[in-house]
Amino acid sequence: MKRTSVKVVVAGGFGTGKTTLVRSISEIEPLTTEELLTEASVGVDDLAGLTDKDSTTVALDFGRITINHEVVLYLFGTPGQDRFWFMWDELAQGAVGAIVLIDTRRLDSSFAAIDYFERRKIPFVLGVNMFFGERQYTEEEIRGALHLAAGVPLLWVDARDRASVRETLVSLVRHALSRLPDEAKV
Amino acid sequence: MAYGSWPGDDDELGKLVPLYVLVGGRTTPRNTSLDLATQVIAYPSDPAALEPQYRQIILSCGDWISIAEVAAYLDRPLTVIKILVDVLLEQGLLAIGAPAQQTVINRGLLETLLDGLQRL
Numbered sequence: 001m002k003r004t005s006v007k008v009v010v011a012g013g014f015g016t017g018k019t020t021l022v023r024s025i026s027e028i029e030p031l032t033t034e035e036l037l038t039e040a041s042v043g044v045d046d047l048a049g050l051t052d053k054d055s056t057t058v059a060l061d062f063g064r065i066t067i068n069h070e071v072v073l074y075l076f077g078t079p080g081q082d083r084f085w086f087m088w089d090e091l092a093q094g095a096v097g098a099i100v101l102i103d104t105r106r107l108d109s110s111f112a113a114i115d116y117f118e119r120r121k122i123p124f125v126l127g128v129n130m131f132f133g134e135r136q137y138t139e140e141e142i143r144g145a146l147h148l149a150a151g152v153p154l155l156w157v158d159a160r161d162r163a164s165v166r167e168t169l170v171s172l173v174r175h176a177l178s179r180l181p182d183e184a185k186v
Numbered sequence: 187m188a189y190g191s192w193p194g195d196d197d198e199l200g201k202l203v204p205l206y207v208l209v210g211g212r213t214t215p216r217n218t219s220l221d222l223a224t225q226v227i228a229y230p231s232d233p234a235a236l237e238p239q240y241r242q243i244i245l246s247c248g249d250w251i252s253i254a255e256v257a258a259y260l261d262r263p264l265t266v267i268k269i270l271v272d273v274l275l276e277q278g279l280l281a282i283g284a285p286a287q288q289t290v291i292n293r294g295l296l297e298t299l300l301d302g303l304q305r306l
Contacts, residue, residue: 072252076223177296
């Protein structure tokens, strides 16, 4: 077997705890890499209000978990600005699935991520980050507000807590397994 | 032109030859299966014979490492590293693992992943 890398995407709106989650479970200090933006990638309007530096690169944070000698898992946080969809495509292509983090105070900031993975039929779980305090809403209330499909797992996660993050990843992989088409179950 | 905007004040890298010259004007890797998570490793070679940009990559790849990590450690944009890696692959100086985005997400791989995560 060749050395194989697998990807998990960590998505969600700005400030939902993506980088914190990656940091909690990564075996390396999370790294940041930059991708160049070409003029074709970003509309002129999108650049309004950004500094020169921000208009030429987009930063990606990621971490790593070595599963065994042959398999290594990378956790990629989506760029903080949801408009960089071209980066999402590269991150999501071939990914095991995604964790979509939400902050219950700003549910709307995660709509775009949910929509993205639903449309592409990429397995994802919803992680309700409890970083900001107690459970202010029930699972049903959150599912209703987000129009979440019944099969999508919803988990309460503390992005600062390694065990909580690990359980979220385990749930995602189980969910991905449950969604394998029959012909792939060999 | 994105590469034309690359700052030339880097102390260790990039000050001798513009990157777009080094890569022969390539703007995308010819090996389109290169993903940011694709694993690469250096074959034994004499890095001293290489241009600094290539030498840095070879020296970063003593053990399996992802393209994204190489880019992060060398503080280079992903696209630039992908193109340089692509050239090194063609020259037979690097080997790659299974391209991440072509990985067939199969039951065996997912179960390996599940086992590994549960052992963390």
